[in-house]
Amino acid sequence: MNPDLVRLLALQGDQTLYSSLFARSYFTNNIKGKLCPTLGCNHAVLVESGKTISRFTCKCLFTFCYRCLQESHEPVSCAVANCWAAETVKQTQNWQAVFLRNCPICEQSLQVNGENKHMRCPSCNYHFCKTCLCSWLENGHWAADYFTHICTEVKLIEVAEISEDRAIASKELNRYQDTLEHWHDIDRDQHQTLGKLLTLQLAELKILAEKQGLQLSETSFVTDVWLQIAECKRVFKWASVYDYYILAFKDKNRRSLFDDLSRQGAYVMAHLCTVASELRKFIATDAPAAEFQDFRERLCFKSSVAKNFFKNMAIAIQRGYTDMKALRTVLCSRESVQRRPAEEDVGTSSRVTRSADVTSEWICEHCSFPNDNTAARICVMCYH
Template identity: 25%
Template structure:
């Protein structure tokens, strides 16, 4: 059967069932298709002279189609203050009382207004916003602090009280408030120290009696505001202080990229996991935590060189490994096969053998053992590649940082180029990082494909294999081939060829991964699976 591809028009690649018998031949044909498909990169986008044009547009304004906004602390406080002012105005109460009230209603302005106008007295009693003081004294009266039992004049600067009127000295109030703040967010519901009184202790009194602890109180107040709003979440990255305001609006994408550079899914708060859904991510993470399948222990951190058997640790992003001197054997990190002529090993080998003797007990025991072994082997196959792509992504992020901080400036000086002209290198590394993340989660997708859906498995591995092969070429080019120019003593004519190759591979890889993502997000449902049998 003649194999035909239309990378521009089709979302999926339809293949015959016998094509997988020779993956090397398939990938060789893919190289030719790629060269034809993206020849325009050299002709239209890259001038063969030393002059290389890039857009001068450095506008960093948000994408108008973006369905979320990143909020800094001051922006969150502004939103919080607007809600407090709104409630204060509508209910005709002080801002301090409005703040205390909102914290009880999870910062829902609508819920506060609804309940307040339905039964104001009930809300006041529940929250502790008393209309009038419970006790009252003349400013010249001598009162005894119920905590330290010291006597003070009621109207002096050393005596404070909440709306209830119960007086306590400054030191006792300060200690009481500090103790409450030390206990955590419960301080937002603080009540009068008098055991029988439920009067609210508002932010105004706390601010007047504390200094350093008041900042912690404000922090708790801010966090409660974010956690009480459905449309706002804190970025889950460690030590990140940004929040995200999300507007679903019927969108299918829940991917969020914070200013701290961490990407996560708004729906489940896990890392960005296109093209798999949140349920698959949940199941996969739970499986990885299972002690009976402790893949970290099973896999370890090294693999033996297939030739000299010395342990090899992977310390770079691509999977082309070279053993140290004097061995120098080159092999694939995944399958340990010789790298010369190697193409791709993303497919999972489901072939198995079973005991076929007459002893039924042995037959059943053998089958159970085989099933258990296949279960572990299948899991390790997908887990290793899932985990390895995370390691490769982290290494690529380190490499991108080095490129942006030092390599670009060095290359610009050596190759007599402006930093803007070298933008294509940064874009290549950004594409590598994005594709590593996508490829990582395609292995979780592959693990959960039912084994009886052989045609679906075949197509999945075919699409994934082409995308992974393209990514490996891009990663190797960016990681290894750039070094020649980074350590050159002067400008090299071959730098233009490197530029053309890297730009072409970046575009090719982006195209393959976009097709792969679309296919898997649709669960391959738009494909006529039966077409695999037709030639």
């Protein structure tokens, strides 16, 4: 339809709706552009010719996967993220197997009441045992006014396979609930970080700029740092999904490497958050410019460490490395290629190599990653 005709004949509200739908239609089948999937957000991203991206952070602060348009889910693939989204359906079935029983008479579903074996159907008033599904008074003995039901061996053998499946379902359900709770805790923490960033952008960065005599654009490093903190938490959140599915591999070496990287990542993020928490002092008081400059350098440095570490941590998980030695070898080659020019000009005194008879590796003080002793004294994980 001709846009001029719409402007001529349509009401103002219809014109606005048409303009919005017309703009969105441009991105429907355009592989070079995507609309932000956030509800109510009208921003879009266009990729320059010859370039590819895997994820993008919109102006609304939502970071999404460019392929599946879900929240960015590195270090797991789109397929694993979809499996996690569908896991609720499977675990609902496990919950039903563990906590529901069908009445042997009328087939009505009844929820199990804790450890009590005695169940009563409210529909037909049938009393039965939740373990063997036999009539409650079929076998047992009275003790005063209380009847104790005893499951017969024949019935237990009949339901043995069902009981075994139920035990497996219970184990899977418990593991899923633990992971889901952990996932939601990190997700809540991540959204709190983004909420804090929004508060900073709306008011507090202006106060900081006035107190330090800066242009508002010169405080953009604070936005970058808070986005990096949220990114660290997002990687941890989806790493928990990787941890949930990694048990299928039953690979102890891969598990050990994952645990080591998780511990080191927590160390990096804790140091970044500690320095970032000092921002409140500069917003609330008139601190000297030299002190603020020192804070800015330390904050940007810790943010750079976190950015490099979590990027390499995602690569290690995605490629399925199983031991620290193989990971160090790959990262060492990447570090030599990606090292900044300024780092190449650093004197040899800052990158001396210890002799092999002293120790086989050295620990980076910034990210606690164990580096090979034969490598240059720049950490292959955080590049510092």
